[in-house]
Amino acid sequence: MAELSVSTESLKPSVKSGSAVRFQIPYGTWGLRFAALCYLTACVIIPLIVIHVEGFRYGLDVFIQSVTRPAALRAVGLTLWTSALMTVINVIMGTLTAYVLVSYKFPGKAILNTLIDLPFAIPTLVTGVMLVLLYGPQTAIGGFFETQLGIRILFAPPGIVLALLFISYPFVVRTVQPVLMQLDVDQQEVAYTLGASPLRTFRRVILPAIRPAIITGGLLTFARALGEFGSVVIVAGNIPMRTQVASVYIYAQVEAGDMQAASGVSVILLLIAFGITLGVDFLQRRNPTHA
Amino acid sequence: MREVKLRSPLQFMLVGIVLLYAGGLIIAPIAAIVQGAFGKGLDGLFAALTEPDVIHAFQVTLFLSIIAALVNLVAGVVLAWVLVRHQFPGKRLLSALVDAPFIISPVIIGYVLIVLFGRQGWINIPGIQIAFALPGMLIATIIVSMPFVTREVMPVLANLGPEQEEGAYTLGANRWLTFWRIVLPEIRWSLLYGLALTFARALGEFGAVVVVGGAIQGYSESATVYVFRALNDRNKIGAYGVSIVLALLSVVLLMGMEQFKRRPKTLDVIQEEVQDVDFIGTSN
Numbered sequence: 001m002a003e004l005s006v007s008t009e010s011l012k013p014s015v016k017s018g019s020a021v022r023f024q025i026p027y028g029t030w031g032l033r034f035a036a037l038c039y040l041t042a043c044v045i046i047p048l049i050v051i052h053v054e055g056f057r058y059g060l061d062v063f064i065q066s067v068t069r070p071a072a073l074r075a076v077g078l079t080l081w082t083s084a085l086m087t088v089i090n091v092i093m094g095t096l097t098a099y100v101l102v103s104y105k106f107p108g109k110a111i112l113n114t115l116i117d118l119p120f121a122i123p124t125l126v127t128g129v130m131l132v133l134l135y136g137p138q139t140a141i142g143g144f145f146e147t148q149l150g151i152r153i154l155f156a157p158p159g160i161v162l163a164l165l166f167i168s169y170p171f172v173v174r175t176v177q178p179v180l181m182q183l184d185v186d187q188q189e190v191a192y193t194l195g196a197s198p199l200r201t202f203r204r205v206i207l208p209a210i211r212p213a214i215i216t217g218g219l220l221t222f223a224r225a226l227g228e229f230g231s232v233v234i235v236a237g238n239i240p241m242r243t244q245v246a247s248v249y250i251y252a253q254v255e256a257g258d259m260q261a262a263s264g265v266s267v268i269l270l271l272i273a274f275g276i277t278l279g280v281d282f283l284q285r286r287n288p289t290h291a
Numbered sequence: 292m293r294e295v296k297l298r299s300p301l302q303f304m305l306v307g308i309v310l311l312y313a314g315g316l317i318i319a320p321i322a323a324i325v326q327g328a329f330g331k332g333l334d335g336l337f338a339a340l341t342e343p344d345v346i347h348a349f350q351v352t353l354f355l356s357i358i359a360a361l362v363n364l365v366a367g368v369v370l371a372w373v374l375v376r377h378q379f380p381g382k383r384l385l386s387a388l389v390d391a392p393f394i395i396s397p398v399i400i401g402y403v404l405i406v407l408f409g410r411q412g413w414i415n416i417p418g419i420q421i422a423f424a425l426p427g428m429l430i431a432t433i434i435v436s437m438p439f440v441t442r443e444v445m446p447v448l449a450n451l452g453p454e455q456e457e458g459a460y461t462l463g464a465n466r467w468l469t470f471w472r473i474v475l476p477e478i479r480w481s482l483l484y485g486l487a488l489t490f491a492r493a494l495g496e497f498g499a500v501v502v503v504g505g506a507i508q509g510y511s512e513s514a515t516v517y518v519f520r521a522l523n524d525r526n527k528i529g530a531y532g533v534s535i536v537l538a539l540l541s542v543v544l545l546m547g548m549e550q551f552k553r554r555p556k557t558l559d560v561i562q563e564e565v566q567d568v569d570f571i572g573t574s575n
Contacts, residue, residue, distance in 0.1 A: 028466055029377070032369055032372065032373055032377075033373050033377055033379070035366070035369050036366075036369050036370040036372070036373035036374070037373075037385075039366040039369070039370055040370060040385060040388060040389065043392065043433065043434045043437045044388045044389070044391045044392065044434075044437075045388065046403075046407075047395065047399070047400060047403040047434065048391070048395075050403045050406055050407060050413075051399060051402075051403060054406050093309075093312050096305065096308065096309055097309045097312070097313065099305070100305055100306050100309045102294070103293075103294065103295065104294060104295060104296070104297055104302060104305075104306055105294050105295065105296050105297070106297055106306050108310065112309070112310065112313055114546065115313050115317050115318070116313065116317075117545070117546075117549070118317055118321075118542060119317065120545065121491055121538070121541045121542040121544075121545040121546070122495070122538045122541065122542065123494065123495020123496075123497065123515060123534075123537050123538065123541065124495065124497070125495065125497040125515045125518055125519065125534070126324070126495065126515075126518070126534040126535075126537055126538045127320070129324060129518060129522065129530060129531065129534045130320035130321060130323055130324045130534075131320055132522075133320070133323040133324050133326075133327045133531070134319055134320045134323035139323070162316075165316060166316055166317065166320065169313075169316060169317070185293050198299075198301060223394045224393060224394055226394075226396070227394060227395060227396025227397070227398070227399065228396070229396055229397055229398045229497065229498035230397075230495075230497040230498055230515070233498075233519075234519075234522065246396075247396045247397075247398045247399075247498065248398075250396070250398045250399065250402060251398045251498070251501075251502060254398075254401070254402050254405060254502055259402075259406065262402055263402070263406075266396075266399045266402060269396060269399070270395065270399070273394045273395070274394070277387070277390070277394060281387065
């Protein structure tokens with residue numbers, strides 16, 4: 001409620017300088033603003049406050065104790081490295097996909113364009129089910145990897161990375177694509193005319209222009225992947241110390257009634273995710289034309 | 292940039308890599324689930340989908356999604372309006388917070404609702420069970436699908452500018468009339484698209500509803516929660532069938548909206564598309 005009183009206090013000058021009509025019916029304006037702030041407060045601000053109050057309820061020591069349990073550390077560590085690996089692959093393949101979509105005419109392009117948006121639409125739990133069907137130990141592919149190559153995909157980190165790759169594929173593509181579309185053709189043609197190879201042109205002309213978009217897309221992908229639950233709980237399972245990612249750890253602790261453990265890891269996840277979004281915001285402000 | 296036909300081997304290779312990657316990453320899993328669901332033929336699938344628990348789960352999911360979409364439609368427009376048209380300190384921070392449900396793990400949202408409304412919760416309303424019941428699941432669904440309408444409508448409102456509305460006020464129209472006649476026709480496509488996104492997100496929500504709802508069979512079990520239980524019970528056809536129906540519903544919904552959005556019929560639709568393009572240019 002604090003931000004409400006602040007906003008209404010400072011509203012007065014803008015009402016005075018606004019149009020006469022607005023001045024006549026300020027109640028509607030205030031009511032609307034109050035409703036909007038209540039909605040945002042209930043959906044976002046209260047959950048954020050509750051998590052932090054709950055996390056630090058018994059003091060900093062208990063908080064640190066709850067997040068330094070081996071299972072919690074392992075879960076956060078697994079989440080961080082699988083998300084980071086996914087982000088690296090996704091940034092490379094997403095940028096390549098966007099580049100190919102923008103630069104070339106080829107058969108199947110419309111289908112590819114539609115395909116990229118599918119992960120937005122498919123519920124992530126369903127994504128998990130799909131991957132179990134494709135890579136499970138009894139399937140052709142999963143069986144091959146397990147018996148011939150000794151690599152376990154399901155209920156192991158590769159499955160987690162695959163699930164995160166599936167759900168995040170559109171993010172980098174759709175962040176980089178509009179920036180590529182706007183790029184000046186002239187610069188590339190000049191580079192070619194001056195004898196630069198396609199690779200060199202990409203590295204020296206195109207990449208600098210799209211780098212902010214790639215970084216933004218990558219960081220946001222990473223931030224979202226940290227909290228992913230539906231697909232990962234299915235492909236990774238719920239084995240503490242081995243395949244349990246942070247969100248599944250929280251789920252398991254809530255189910256077990258260990259609220260302190262759940263809130264500690266929640267706070268850590270939120271702090272990392274919000275730190276990243278703040279970083280993105282900072283980058284965008286520093287480089288508003290591209291990011 | 293300009294599209295060119297494929298000429299050099301390098302270009303063929305790049306396109307090939309992308310097609311292989313997208314095919315392996317996205318088409319292969321979809322094919323696998325379609326094959327899995329029809330594993331016992333059409334009859335087996337039909338039988339699995341008409342089980343009472345499945346029908347109940349879909350009823351729960353539809354109920355949650357419809358109410359959540361409607362709540363977020365109305366509240367989302369109000370929020371977008373306030374964030375675009377009103378001037379007040381802290382607006383920037385609040386705009387940033389709109390996206391928060393995208394990055395807060397759904398499990399955390401469910402957990403928060405348990406803390407608030409659970410057995411030793413902060414808030415206890417006598418006579419109304421919120422946690423481990425439909426009201427809690429509804430609140431969870433509303434929160435996770437909250438940003439879409441606001442995010443779709445905000446750029447259109449910002450592009451629209453207040454001039455037309457001010458013109459309408461000058462001509463004596465009240466706010467309500469101005470909204471219906473001036474603003475709503477301009478934002479209706481983005482509104483519909485935001486609504487479709489909200490609905491699709493609500494259909495597929497799992498983490499938040501499974502935590503707050505407690506996954507009580509035949510009671511607080513939505514379609515996604517049913518899939519989770521069916522997988523654990525090794526009821527494969529049930530799990531795959533319900534998964535496919537869920538995926539189809541949201542894919543058809545979103546793809547349909549996309550087509551709808553892209554098909555220019557009247558002049559105002561064309562103008563709107565031009566505005567959409569402008570938005571991509573200025574904000575990205």
